[in-house]
Amino acid sequence: MGQPSTEVKPYLKKEKWSKRKITRLGVIYFFLLLLASFTIIPFLWTISISLKGDGDPIFSMPPQFIPEHWTLNNFIEVWNTVPIPTYLRNSVLLTIFGVSLPLITSALAAFPLARMKFKGRQFLFILIISTMMIPSEVTMIPMYLVINELNLMGTFAGVIVPGALSPFGIFLLRQAFLNIPKEIEESAIIDGANVWQIFWRILLPMVKPMLGTLCILFFISEWNSFLWPLLILQDESMHPLTVGLYKLQGTFVTNTRLIAAGAMIALIPVIAVFIALQRSFIDAAFSSSIKG
Amino acid sequence: MYKTRHAVFFLIVPVLLFMVFILLPAISAFFLSFTSYNIFDPIEWVWFDNYKEALQDSDFWNALGNTVLFWVLATPTLVIMPIFVAVLANQKVRGIRVFRLIFYFPVLVSVVVTAILWRWMFNLDGILNYFLSVFNLPAVEWLTSPEMVIPSMALVTIWSGFGYYTLFYLAGLQTVPKDLYEAAELDGAGFFKKHLYITIPMLRPVIFFVSVISTMGAFKEFTLMLTMTNGGPLDASTTVVLLVFKEAFQGLNMGYASAVSFLLFLFILVLTLINEKFIDRNPSGD
Numbered sequence: 001m002g003q004p005s006t007e008v009k010p011y012l013k014k015e016k017w018s019k020r021k022i023t024r025l026g027v028i029y030f031f032l033l034l035l036a037s038f039t040i041i042p043f044l045w046t047i048s049i050s051l052k053g054d055g056d057p058i059f060s061m062p063p064q065f066i067p068e069h070w071t072l073n074n075f076i077e078v079w080n081t082v083p084i085p086t087y088l089r090n091s092v093l094l095t096i097f098g099v100s101l102p103l104i105t106s107a108l109a110a111f112p113l114a115r116m117k118f119k120g121r122q123f124l125f126i127l128i129i130s131t132m133m134i135p136s137e138v139t140m141i142p143m144y145l146v147i148n149e150l151n152l153m154g155t156f157a158g159v160i161v162p163g164a165l166s167p168f169g170i171f172l173l174r175q176a177f178l179n180i181p182k183e184i185e186e187s188a189i190i191d192g193a194n195v196w197q198i199f200w201r202i203l204l205p206m207v208k209p210m211l212g213t214l215c216i217l218f219f220i221s222e223w224n225s226f227l228w229p230l231l232i233l234q235d236e237s238m239h240p241l242t243v244g245l246y247k248l249q250g251t252f253v254t255n256t257r258l259i260a261a262g263a264m265i266a267l268i269p270v271i272a273v274f275i276a277l278q279r280s281f282i283d284a285a286f287s288s289s290i291k292g
Numbered sequence: 293m294y295k296t297r298h299a300v301f302f303l304i305v306p307v308l309l310f311m312v313f314i315l316l317p318a319i320s321a322f323f324l325s326f327t328s329y330n331i332f333d334p335i336e337w338v339w340f341d342n343y344k345e346a347l348q349d350s351d352f353w354n355a356l357g358n359t360v361l362f363w364v365l366a367t368p369t370l371v372i373m374p375i376f377v378a379v380l381a382n383q384k385v386r387g388i389r390v391f392r393l394i395f396y397f398p399v400l401v402s403v404v405v406t407a408i409l410w411r412w413m414f415n416l417d418g419i420l421n422y423f424l425s426v427f428n429l430p431a432v433e434w435l436t437s438p439e440m441v442i443p444s445m446a447l448v449t450i451w452s453g454f455g456y457y458t459l460f461y462l463a464g465l466q467t468v469p470k471d472l473y474e475a476a477e478l479d480g481a482g483f484f485k486k487h488l489y490i491t492i493p494m495l496r497p498v499i500f501f502v503s504v505i506s507t508m509g510a511f512k513e514f515t516l517m518l519t520m521t522n523g524g525p526l527d528a529s530t531t532v533v534l535l536v537f538k539e540a541f542q543g544l545n546m547g548y549a550s551a552v553s554f555l556l557f558l559f560i561l562v563l564t565l566i567n568e569k570f571i572d573r574n575p576s577g578d
Contacts, residue, residue: 028383035377036394038451042409045419049412059417061425109306112299119296124307131314134321135512135560137533138553141540142317142324165309185293195298224402227515231541242404246519249408256412263408270400278393281400282459 043267050074050260058256074261078248081258084265086237087244090156091223091269094240097160098222103214106169107207111199113170114177115185125174132167144231158232163222169214176210177203213284216277223270241266325550332544342551352552354527355535356559358442362531363510365446366453370506371499374454378461379487392462396455407519410448411435435521438528445516445529453509457502464498465491504564511560532556 044065049058053069078084112118113125143162152158180203188198204211226242233239239247248262274281325343328336346352381392398406413420414434421431434444468491476486492499514534517523523530523538530538532552540549 025385028380028385031380032388032391035380036391039394039398039455041419042413042451045412046409058412059415061417061422063417063419063422105306105309108302112294112302116294116299118294118299121299124303127315128310131310131318134318135508135553135557137512137514137536138321138550138557139314139317140537141546141550141553142320143313144541145320145546146312146317161309162313165306165313167310167314170306189293195294195301199302220400224400226402226404226519242402245408246404259408260412263405266405267401270402274393274397274400282392282396 046260046263049257050264052257074257075265078258078261078265082244082248082262083237084241084244084262087239087241088269090238091240091242094156094159094225094229095219095222097156098163098225099215099218101160101164102166102169102218103211105165106173106214107204107211109165109170110173110177111203114174115180115203128167128170132171147232153232154234154238155232156238159229162228166214166218169218172214173207173210176207180206209283212280216280216284219273321550322554324547325554327547329547330544331546338547342548343555345548346552346555351527351530351535352532352555355530355532358527358529359511359513359531359533359556361442362446362449362513363507365443366449366513367503367506367510369446369450370453370457371503373450374457374461374502375492375495375499377454377458378465379491381458381462382465392458395458398452399456401452403515404519406448406452407516410444410451411520414444436525438526441521441525441529445513445520448516448520449510449513453506457506460498460502461495464495468494500567503567507563507567508560511556511563 045063048065048067051070051072051074052058052064052067053071053073055069056067057064109128113121147153147158147162150158152161184202184206185198188202193202224242225240226246229240230243230246233243236244236247245259245262245266249259326337326339328338328341377395381388381395401409412418415421416431416433416436418434420434424431432440434440472490472494473486476490481489512533514531514537517529517531517534518537521529523534533556536549536553536556539545539552543549
């Protein structure tokens with residue numbers, strides 16, 4: 001049994017290193033670069049437009065990718081005419097609450113749902129999870145009316161509060177809590193810890209990776225959220241970047257360069273966070289896809 | 293060791309939020325669809341009138357047609373193409389991590405920015421038409437002709453979503469035992485046979501998952517149409533949810549809009565069940 005394999009393997013390996021391996025690599029890189037250009041070209045094109053000076057045509061055949069009279073004036077002008085710092089501040093503010101609140105409530109709810117026994121636990125869990133299946137478009141109208149009834153229209157609270165609880169977050173954190181062995185809680189109780197201490201000092205640190213994952217997922221959706229703020233916030237001084245940019249398109253229909261510069265400014269924070277946390281981003285997407 | 297009061301202490305805030313902002317809206321959405329609510333007049337029960345009106349409304353059927361066309365174009369591509377991308381991104385070659393990040397990045401870009409980026413790609417003198425002209429093909433009116441606007445939206449959706457689904461498949465590929473491939477190689481299977489007979493069957497649960505998720509995504513899509521074309525030209529890119537949005541927040545026909553969104557919900561539910569029947573069969577059956 002062992003005899004043929006020792007003869008065959010070196011032969012196969014030797015073949016792999018020759019022409020076949022080079023063509024294989026060539027094919028792989030060809031497709032990788034093809035896909036990468038599909039992904040990247042819209043960004044490059046927008047950067048190029050945002051840097052074009054007055055003498056450079058925006059649209060031409062063939063397209064002019066590298067500006068001849070390149071300038072940063074578009075960025076300066078859009079920064080001066082549009083309240084970008086205000087938009088940025090609003091986006092940051094909404095994102096801070098939009099990430100931290102659901103993180104806190106998910107942890108609070110997931111702990112008893114995973115570790116305690118009480119009447120109706122299963123029912124409550126299934127109820128929470130089943131609402132994940134109702135599309136947000138269906139509940140958008142009543143949600144709007146609830147916010148109206150609570151007099152939260154036009155306030156940051158009206159944007160933040162509906163997102164303060166995430167069934168998805170509860171689900172993922174409950175999974176993480178379930179994986180912790182029972183002995184850890186028991187020994188903590190022997191050491192005299194109360195329930196809050198068990199939660200805060202012992203169990204929560206053990207689910208840190210999942211908290212990180214949720215943090216990233218919530219950040220992406222909050223930073224990019226557009227529709228709900230558009231519906232709730234009428235006052236321009238309260239707009240986040242996404243809404244501001246949407247309105248900007250209406251104001252500067254003809255000034256393509258300024259819109260491009262605005263889009264680039266909106267992208268910078270995302271790129272910065274993405275580069276800083278690249279590994280975690282992929283991990284977050286992975287764990288949410290496997291478990292969700 | 294825990295008492296019920298402990299559970300109550302932890303659950304009180306989350307459950308309150310759940311009832312007011314998730315359960316209450318979900319239940320009232322259902323009731324709202326049987327009323328003529330329009331914010332100004334008192335609520336009046338009209339029972340199935342909204343549903344009847346929707347089913348007789350050409351705008352509704354037009355929007356449903358657009359949505360189905362969008363789904364037919366976007367979803368199969370988003371189910372199949374990422375399998376290839378994942379196999380590609382799973383190769384152990386230099387710089388593969390950078391490529392994975394590049395493929396994933398559009399997922400993080402907000403719809404508003406995506407709309408801005410692609411409006412210029414689609415310009416008559418834009419890059420896409422330049423590529424076509426290189427191959428001596430005529431220019432296409434991507435966003436301004438009623439026939440092309442939905443395919444154009446599908447293209448943008450594929451651009452922004454394929455990296456996301458690739459990750460699902462990449463995660464699925466990690467679970468395929470390596471010796472299956474080695475055995476197939478010894479039997480003389482080439483690249484395509486190997487993946488056709490091992491990768492695809494092993495990925496079946498992921499394929500099911502991705503088709504459900506991307507189907508739901510396709511049927512709910514409207515922000516892209518709102519920000520890029522506002523449903524035009526001639527309502528050719530008005531999807532069902534965009535119709536709901538316009539009816540509810542511009543026309544203030546909240547009851548009617550709720551009924552339309554429920555019809556869509558039922559439609560998605562049926563599709564998901566069909567999908568389950570066809571794709572998620574027990575693999576041991578064959």
